[in-house]
Amino acid sequence: MHLFTRLCGLIALVAASVSTHAGTPEQAALEQFHQSIKVGYNTLTTETSTLLRAASAYCEEPTTNHRKALNKGWLDAFLAWQAVRFVNFGPVENNNLAWQFQFWPDPKNLIARKAKTILKAEAPVTSNLIEQSGVAVQGFPMIEFLLFDEQQSIGQDALPAPRSCELLIKVAEHVNHNTEALASQWSDFRPHYLANALYQETTLKAGMTALEILEERRLAQPMGLRGNGRRNPYIADAWRSGNSLKAAKAGVAGLQNHFLPGxxxxxxxxxxxxxxxxxxxxFNKVADNFPAADAPMQTLLGDDDRFRALQGLYVDVSQLATLVNDEAAVALGVIRGFNSSDGD
Known part of the structure; x- marks a missing residue:
């Protein structure tokens, strides 16, 4: 949690600066949104740099300590992405960056298929190969597969196998390069963002859509509350590492830090x-009542007593979504299409 403790401190400084220099409330809100998201993007860049260094250190010297640092580096960077994942406009739209960071949902298990194809091929694992292989290869889920997939971890290509290390490092380089570009482009985007009043509604809709996705796709669908009624942890994101709930909690923290103040x-x-x-x-109630965020979703779905705690979380998130997506939307005159999360 040290990452989010530092982040909250930075957000407080941003809020103080904005309140001192902003004019109208609308201008103040845009300043808050932009500056806070900038902090989030910079944090993401820092964490992906750490991840890249950890990957290189492990592949050079695959000790237990280096592996622990690598696993932690992936998780810290992945959670930093969750904090700004709600931003679905601006520079993150360039070259499908959001999809490059996280290809999800993946109903056809394309990540595993792509990984196995690359690992069995003879062509060198180069930056050009990563760029040409598509979004399923280019982000956090591919690294998660290499680190945490059960079948991958017992096969001949398991880390620290040379070719898996090559893939690991090249994907980490790609992610880090993209975060550096995103942070720089977001800073450059500031004059346009602040000058265009339409970005107020765009940003509000982005946060509202993120709450819809949290409620419907990241909770309701794995819990069996939608579709065929069967509980299925494998349609949640980050299921291989058991971090589905931790990722969802980081997303809520990101909305609290980067969306709620504006x-x-x-x-x-x-x-x-x-x-x-x-x-x-x-927001505080949701953040405080995440049931066993360190436990895999599969654990909570497989135990009726623990599942009831997950149901309680779902109710809390649904109430938050109602407050923001219905009541706040009406109060602020935000007109939203039906089920706007479709196709995300």
């Missing part, structure tokens, strides 16, 4: 301070 600034300006307070309280 949202409540706008609500306060519309005379909706009571609603803003209720939303803050519900």
């Amino acid at each position: 949202l409540t600034t706008l609500l306060d300006a519309r005379g909706e301070s009571s609603l803003a307070s209720r939303i803050r309280a519900q």
